[in-house]
Amino acid sequence: MRIRNHIIVALGIAVLLAPLDPVHLASTALFTSIGALIPDLDLGSGHRKYLHNVFAIVAVYLVVLLATGLERVAFLIALGMLTHVASDALTRRGVALLWPISRKFYRVAGLRYDSRVFDAFSVAVLLLAVIARILYMGYTGAESLPLLSSGDPGVVMREPQI
Numbered sequence: 605m606r607i608r609n610h611i612i613v614a615l616g617i618a619v620l621l622a623p624l625d626p627v628h629l630a631s632t633a634l635f636t637s638i639g640a641l642i643p644d645l646d647l648g649s650g651h652r653k654y655l656h657n658v659f660a661i662v663a664v665y666l667v668v669l670l671a672t673g674l675e676r677v678a679f680l681i682a683l684g685m686l687t688h689v690a691s692d693a694l695t696r697r698g699v700a701l702l703w704p705i706s707r708k709f710y711r712v713a714g715l716r717y718d719s720r721v722f723d724a725f726s727v728a729v730l731l732l733a734v735i736a737r738i739l740y741m742g743y744t745g746a747e748s749l750p751l752l753s754s755g756d757p758g759v760v761m762r763e764p765q766i
Contacts, residue, residue, distance in 0.1 A: 605691045605722050607644065612726035613691055614640035614684045616733035635677050639664075639684020643692070652709070656692060656699040661685045694725070 614636040622632035642664060646654040654660065661682050669678035692699050698711025
């Protein structure tokens with residue numbers, strides 16, 4: 605899957621989960637997008653192995669949490685990585701989901717990473733997230749899903765001055 609597709613999928617997840625205030629929405633989009641880029645840092649060698657597995661996701665979560673103390677930021681980065689790995693599992697090659705315990709590559713479908721199907725899939729995820737968000741807000745009246753409705757957005761948040 606191309607970088608743009610990974611970012612679009614991560615943005616779809618951000619739209620679905622983030623509270624609607626601009627700071628939370630922007631920080632959620634930023635950190636999930638950063639997480640969506642991390643797995644491709646292994647492009648030089650061991651691609652879809654070293655950073656495309658559950659252990660790498662947990663390790664990055666723990667490193668970010670210990671380095672920043674911001675649980676929400678660590679969660680969002682790990683979530684972005686998870687969307688990347690799940691998306692790459694749809695390709696012909698798949699991902700080494702349990703590396704280093706297993707060298708087996710897992711795949712859900714056998715799509716070409718550069719196919720138009722991935723472009724359509726990415727846009728569909730984003731559009732479905734927006735629709736789900738609108739329906740959820742209309743049905744419950746809530747501004748966000750309970751998962752990310754409160755807590756530190758990873759940046760200083762100030763009350764708007766009116």
